[in-house]
Amino acid sequence: MALNASIAVIVGGFLDIAALKLLYPMAKGQVGEWRVRSAISGLGEAQLHDIILPDDRGLTQIDHLVLTPTGIFVLETKNYTGKIYTYGRRKDWVQYIGRRKNAMHNPQDQNYRHRKAVEHLAPGVPVQDWVLMIGDAQFPNGKPDGVLTLRELKQALRRLDAGDVSPQIMQAWRALKTASKTDMVTRKAHLWSLPGGQFGMIRSLMGKVMLFIGTALLVAGFAG
Structure with missing residues (x-):
């Protein structure tokens, strides 16, 4: 392999590794x-995934909504590892991965905002919020109420999926579908409004550009 080709492979590999860390x-x-979407497919009467709804603070993104005869369920997915300590809905979660300690916004508090946005659009309809843990995180001081594993979620939805959906609940579901947005303009507006959202957008863009350039250099280097 020629010197220039070797340099292209080295630089390309470095850029790809850096890009993957960013992404x-x-x-x-x-x-x-x-x-989660794959696991709960077919459960409930209907589902909405990765939608954005308006609320009293602007826009909020919801991972999953599930329609059942007993009401509407708001699901927030978290793919966490390590040991997590919880201290109530309004307190941050504390995560330990080895000796590293991270304070994280409590996803139950985060999902509370999502539930309020749904309740505003579905007045009088039962709405419940659950946090789904799909990583291998452990809760040494006990898993909080309202935090479920994927197996527990599927069992709960099967129990609740009995009977017919009332006209009131169905009307509320139609209102949610009408209000929900998935277009890129709305997604960018939502991300821009989040604390650190601008940095996240820049990080994502940088990662994609670096991955493209790095992969192109690798291909050129090996071809040379």
């Missing part, structure tokens, strides 16, 4: 949402 958090979250 990993986003990819991990998307894989988690896909796993």
